[in-house]
Amino acid sequence: MNNEIEKYRKKVFKTIEKYKLVENKDRIFVAISGGKDSSAALSLIKEYIEEKNLNAKVFAYHINLGFGYSDRLEEEVEKICDSLGVELYVTNVKKEFNLNILEISKILKRPICSICGLIKRYLMNKIPRELGATKIATGHHMYDMLINYYKNLIHGNFDWNLKILPKLKSEHPKQLTKIRPLIFAYPHENKMYCEYKNIPITKISCPYSPNFCCYLSRREDYKIFQILEFSDKNFSNFNLELIRGITRFNKKIEKTIEAKKENYMECEICGEPTNQKICGFCKLKLIYQKQNMENKISNLY
Numbered sequence: 570m571n572n573e574i575e576k577y578r579k580k581v582f583k584t585i586e587k588y589k590l591v592e593n594k595d596r597i598f599v600a601i602s603g604g605k606d607s608s609a610a611l612s613l614i615k616e617y618i619e620e621k622n623l624n625a626k627v628f629a630y631h632i633n634l635g636f637g638y639s640d641r642l643e644e645e646v647e648k649i650c651d652s653l654g655v656e657l658y659v660t661n662v663k664k665e666f667n668l669n670i671l672e673i674s675k676i677l678k679r680p681i682c683s684i685c686g687l688i689k690r691y692l693m694n695k696i697p698r699e700l701g702a703t704k705i706a707t708g709h710h711m712y713d714m715l716i717n718y719y720k721n722l723i724h725g726n727f728d729w730n731l732k733i734l735p736k737l738k739s740e741h742p743k744q745l746t747k748i749r750p751l752i753f754a755y756p757h758e759n760k761m762y763c764e765y766k767n768i769p770i771t772k773i774s775c776p777y778s779p780n781f782c783c784y785l786s787r788r789e790d791y792k793i794f795q796i797l798e799f800s801d802k803n804f805s806n807f808n809l810e811l812i813r814g815i816t817r818f819n820k821k822i823e824k825t826i827e828a829k830k831e832n833y834m835e836c837e838i839c840g841e842p843t844n845q846k847i848c849g850f851c852k853l854k855l856i857y858q859k860q861n862m863e864n865k866i867s868n869l870y
């Protein structure tokens with residue numbers, strides 16, 4: 570193993586160890602998209618469990634969004650999981666939930682990515698939990714976190730920045746703890762690791778994002794991304810020190826924040842945790858079903 574890989578691996582293992590991201594008896598589900606970040610997260614969690622000889626298991630979880638490239642992507646995700654020897658669970662949004670993301674976006678006049686994000690967040694908590702998950706892991710890396718950090722500052726969403734942590738503890742019995750083992754990793758390190766391990770990461774992109782990484786398709790995100798790249802080129806380790814500082818601060822005030830946390834309710838329709846009477850997912854479904862019904866009736870006349 571070369572030095573760079575060894576350094577990266579040690580850094581990720583240290584994050585897992587320090588923040589207790591993987592523990593005995595855990596059943597960790599990794600949300601996998603087919604890209605380098607989630608594939609690296611999946612592989613490293615598996616390696617960590619094996620190296621520490623933990624009584625824990627890792628699984629992959631993929632959401633087939635039901636448009637354009639989704640079936641091809643699912644096949645590629647299967648190849649990744651086969652190469653890593655990890656069991657894969659897939660949810661098909663169109664077939665299993667009868668939801669058409671493109672139609673919903675038109676009906677609600679909301680961007681496709683916003684509908685897609687809402688559905689993914691909902692399913693990523695519900696389905697793995699029903700399959701016995703104790704935690705859900707994502708491949709979010711340092712740049713994802715820092716882009717959100719700057720955007721939240723610019724738009725005044727200061728509370729959201731308090732959630733920039735390697736582990737977001739569950740706030741409701743039906744809410745999974747979220748873990749981000751790559752929070753201190755650079756995107757290029759994840760790529761280097763996947764290449765070293767020969768993980769067959771996908772080259773196909775979502776048709777609604779020119780660069781697969783969703784944030785690169787948005788102008789503001791792209792500007793911040795360029796600032797991060799500039800910092801890395803000119804001020805060695807600045808971004809790493811910044812993300813470490815942010816997480817140290819958030820960890821320090823975590824207890825105070827916990828005391829102030831609002832109580833989660835359960836959605837009156839599906840019973841999933843939400844801070845409204847009816848969760849966003851069910852509202853979306855209701856509007857879509859109503860519109861479908863109206864279209865069917867108008868076609869009768």
Ligand code: SF4
Nearest residue numbers: 682685775777778783
């Ligand atoms: Fe969903 Fe990302 Fe594609 Fe947008 S770019 S539709 S969020 S997968």
Ligand code: ZN
Nearest residue numbers: 836839848851
């Ligand atoms: Zn609901």
